[in-house]
Amino acid sequence: MQKNTTPSISLAERLRLFPDSITVQNDSLFIAGCDLSSLAAEYGTPLYIYDLLTLNNAVQSYTEALSAYYPSASHITYAGKAFLCKAIAAWAQTRNLFVDCTGEGEIAIAVAADVPREKILVHGVNKSMNDLQAAIKYAGTIVIDNLSELERLELLITNYRETSSLQPPVSNLWLRLLPGIGVHTHHIYTETGQHGSKFGMTREELLEAATFCKEHHLPLKGIHFHLGSNFRDPEP
Numbered sequence: 001m002q003k004n005t006t007p008s009i010s011l012a013e014r015l016r017l018f019p020d021s022i023t024v025q026n027d028s029l030f031i032a033g034c035d036l037s038s039l040a041a042e043y044g045t046p047l048y049i050y051d052l053l054t055l056n057n058a059v060q061s062y063t064e065a066l067s068a069y070y071p072s073a074s075h076i077t078y079a080g081k082a083f084l085c086k087a088i089a090a091w092a093q094t095r096n097l098f099v100d101c102t103g104e105g106e107i108a109i110a111v112a113a114d115v116p117r118e119k120i121l122v123h124g125v126n127k128s129m130n131d132l133q134a135a136i137k138y139a140g141t142i143v144i145d146n147l148s149e150l151e152r153l154e155l156l157i158t159n160y161r162e163t164s165s166l167q168p169p170v171s172n173l174w175l176r177l178l179p180g181i182g183v184h185t186h187h188i189y190t191e192t193g194q195h196g197s198k199f200g201m202t203r204e205e206l207l208e209a210a211t212f213c214k215e216h217h218l219p220l221k222g223i224h225f226h227l228g229s230n231f232r233d234p235e236p
Contacts, residue, residue, distance in 0.1 A: 019051035050088065059095045077121060080106040089113035098141075103127065104134035111138050117169075123224070125199055132156055141172045143224045146201060150175075150209050154216050174222040175209050176200035181227055181236050200225065 015022050021032040029036045031051050040047055059076060066074045077098035078088070084099075084106050090113045092099050099115050101107045102124040110120050118140035124131065125145050132153050135142045144150045157170060178200035201209060206223070213220040227236055 019049075019054040020057050021051050021053045048083065050083065052091070055091065056095070059097070080110070084109050086113040089115050093119070101139070103131045107131075107134045107138050116140075122171075129156065135171060136160070137169060139171050141174060141221075143174045143176055144209065145176050145199065147205055147209055147212070150212060150218075154212070154218060157218070170219055172219050172221040173213065174224040175206050175213075175220065177206050177223050177225045178202055179225050179227065 011024070015024070018029070019031050021030075023030045023033075025035075031049055032053065034049075036049075039049065062076050066076070075098055076095075077100045078092045079100045080089075081100070081102050084101070086109060089099055089110050093113075093115060098119050098121050099110045100121050100123050101110055102122070107120065107122065117138060120139040121141045121143065122131070122135040122139040123143040127135070127145070127149055129152060132142075132149070133156060136153070136156060142153070144153065153173075161167070176199065180202075210220060212218075
């Protein structure tokens with residue numbers, strides 16, 4: 001009979017995986033004083049719960065790290081694709097966060113939560129014309145992923161100018177650079193900065209896009225890049 005060699009994990013180690021306000025009372029799990037069994041019975045499952053203490057602690061950790069290691073001006077952005085509703089968007093404003101939206105649906109949520117225009121950032125790899133129209137109208141910053149998207153955005157702006165006496169509220173534009181740098185993480189799902197990635201533009205494409213912005217008087221203000229998720233080595 002094969003002996004079980006799986007190491008035992010203490011309760012304290014297991015609880016580290018849970019939200020910061022987790023407690024155990026009479027063999028029941030509580031988050032922020034709420035009994036999870038009672039919540040499941042009341043609302044049904046699956047049930048998604050977000051802990052305010054955990055969210056605030058995460059923001060504080062990022063703020064302290066940026067202050068210690070990146071003394072220049074910086075801002076923190078909440079990724080709407082993680083989960084976005086009006087309550088989360090409103091909470092983000094209490095922490096002075098940008099809200100990253102990937103399409104017109106998430107933009108609508110941010111607008112409904114009264115997120116100011118300058119705090120809405122639109123970012124995504126496959127924006128539809130409706131997404132771009134909503135971004136032009138409501139967002140403070142649009143991250144352009146490729147040359148085709150930039151051309152479609154310029155077309156919308158041109159059409160707006162030809163059919164309206166008002167100037168379109170054109171956003172600040174960032175161009176997404178594909179830096180060509182790989183990191184040690186999942187090579188298919190979370191590595192995004194290496195050559196061959198479907199995300200962003202090469203340096204040559206980026207220069208072409210910058211020239212396009214200049215020729216068409218588009219407000220190019222920055223460059224965006226993303227190497228990947230869940231990697232631990234800061235060197236890249």
